[in-house]
Amino acid sequence: MKYPPLFSLEGKTAVITGGSGVLGRIMALAMAEAGARVAVLGRSKEKLQAVVKEIEEAGSEGLALAADVTETTQLKEVHAQLLQVFGTPDILVNAAGGNISGATIGPNQSILELSEADLRKVVELNYIGTVLPTQVFGQSMMKRKKGNIINISSLAAQRPLTRVMGYASSKAAIDNYTKWLAVELAQKYGEEMRVNAIAPGFFLTEQNRTLLTEEDGSLSARGKQIIDHTPFGRFGNPEDLSGTLIWLCSDASRFVTGTIIPVDGGFNAYSGV
Ligand SMILES: NC(=O)c1ccc[n+]([C@@H]2O[C@H](COP(=O)([O-])OP(=O)(O)OC[C@H]3O[C@@H](n4cnc5c(N)ncnc54)[C@H](O)[C@@H]3O)[C@@H](O)[C@H]2O)c1
Numbered sequence: 001m002k003y004p005p006l007f008s009l010e011g012k013t014a015v016i017t018g019g020s021g022v023l024g025r026i027m028a029l030a031m032a033e034a035g036a037r038v039a040v041l042g043r044s045k046e047k048l049q050a051v052v053k054e055i056e057e058a059g060s061e062g063l064a065l066a067a068d069v070t071e072t073t074q075l076k077e078v079h080a081q082l083l084q085v086f087g088t089p090d091i092l093v094n095a096a097g098g099n100i101s102g103a104t105i106g107p108n109q110s111i112l113e114l115s116e117a118d119l120r121k122v123v124e125l126n127y128i129g130t131v132l133p134t135q136v137f138g139q140s141m142m143k144r145k146k147g148n149i150i151n152i153s154s155l156a157a158q159r160p161l162t163r164v165m166g167y168a169s170s171k172a173a174i175d176n177y178t179k180w181l182a183v184e185l186a187q188k189y190g191e192e193m194r195v196n197a198i199a200p201g202f203f204l205t206e207q208n209r210t211l212l213t214e215e216d217g218s219l220s221a222r223g224k225q226i227i228d229h230t231p232f233g234r235f236g237n238p239e240d241l242s243g244t245l246i247w248l249c250s251d252a253s254r255f256v257t258g259t260i261i262p263v264d265g266g267f268n269a270y271s272g273v
Contacts, residue, residue, distance in 0.1 A: 006252045010035035013086045014249065017069050017133050018096030020047035022205040023152070023238050025054075027093060030242035031249060032060035037086050039063040041078060041133075042096065061086070069096045069129035075136040088140040091249050094133055094174075095152045097126040098207055103166025111165070119166045126170035131177065134195075138185075145189040150248050151178050151197040155264050158199065175199075175260050182258030194257040196248050201264025202226050203236040229272060232265030 014031045018024040019040025032038045032055040040051045040062065048064035055062030063085055065078035082089060102118030105111060130151055141147025156164060157171035178197040185193035204212060212223035212235070219227060227233055244263050247253050262268040 007246055007250045008035050009091070009246065009249055012036045012090040012249075013039070013082075013088070014091035014093065015039045015041060015065070015082065015089045015133075015137055016093040016095055017041045017129070018094075018152075020044065020051050021095060021098075022207075023200065023203060023241060024093075024095040025051050026238035027095060027241060027245050028062075029054060029058055030239075030245055031091070031093075032058045032062065034246045034250070035060070036091065036249070037061040037063070039065050039082050039086060039089070041065040041067055041069070043068055069094075069133055070124050072132055072136065075132055079136050079140070082137075083140065088144055089137050089147065090141075091148045091150070092133060092137045092141075093150045093152065093245070093249075094130040096129050097152060097171075099164055099167040100125070104163045105165055106163070114165065122166035123170045123173070126167065127173045127177070130174055134181065141193065142185070142189055146192040147185075147194075148249055149181070149195045150245065151195070153178070153197045153199040153260055155199045155201050155262055155268050158260070158262070159268060171199075178260060179258045186257055191254075191257075194253075196253070196256060196258070197260040198241060198244055198248070199260050199262045199264065199268070200241060201230065201236055201262065201267045203238060203240075205238075226267075229270055230265045230267045231270055234265060236263065236265060 014036040016028050019028045020042045028038050028040050038055050040048045042048050045066040052062035052064050067074035067078045100118045100122040102115040103122040151174050153174045154171040156168040157175045160168045182195040241263055
């Protein structure tokens with residue numbers, strides 16, 4: 001057995017939104033390795049099926065759920081599919097999200113030039129796209145009074161970063177929602193309904209590669225600023241999230257709810273001095 005019993009996800013069903021994304025895929029595989037059946041949710045069936053194949057190669061069962069996290073009707077359809085194939089979910093990881101470039105303020109711009117349309121899009125994707133899956137997949141959890149929700153926030157929520165205004169505010173809303181929902185579900189359904197969040201630091205992915213590095217792979221000015229502010233002196237590898245995720249998903253964290261755990265090489269703790 002790869003995981004000691006306290007950390008094992010054997011017999012559990014997990015759903016992860018954004019499950020074919022850079023971090024989502026690694027988190028899906030980590031849960032599969034810990035023993036969970038994993039349903040990966042995203043918009044491209046083809047990409048999801050590739051992850052399902054990897055989950056099966058890791059010795060577990062996978063399921064591709066094609067849906068948009070901002071569309072309740074689509075979420076309800078795939079929830080019904082999940083109930084038929086795997087049954088009630090035990091774990092929901094809300095990993096779909098990301099920045100929308102128009103919701104950032106460039107170095108020569110001001111808040112007055114922020115695109116209202118792109119601000120709405122970034123809030124819709126990150127915040128609404130987290131709340132709706134918790135309603136749809138949470139429904140069957142609440143019925144059973146048992147379920148574990150993990151939201152993927154960002155350290156930009158607690159320490160607003162320059163430029164990425166819309167993204168940082170929408171992730172801050174997720175932190176607040178995580179705490180609110182943890183209290184709400186514990187009070188109404190008891191201690192087997194838990195809600196926590198992970199706040200990843202900087203992970204070099206396709207979304208931010210051009211922001212953090214130059215074409216030759218060296219650090220951009222912003223990339224250097226970040227590394228200088230990270231006590232570990234490096235960007236995260238997606239696998240750095242796995243241990244924290246499995247701990248939060250498993251009984252090892254059974255008295256933990258309403259927390260936001262930074263996985264950031266110390267960025268959040270460092271004052272810069
Ligand atoms: N990469 C980082 O450094 C970093 C840091 C902090 C937080 N995060 C957060 O981690 C999560 C995963 O990020 P990532 O770096 O893997 O990004 P990614 O773009 O690789 O993955 C995001 C996934 O979400 C999917 N998605 C986007 N919109 C969707 C929608 N409307 N419906 C369904 N699926 C949708 C995308 O197709 C993609 O598969 C995001 O919430 C992101 O904000 C990332």
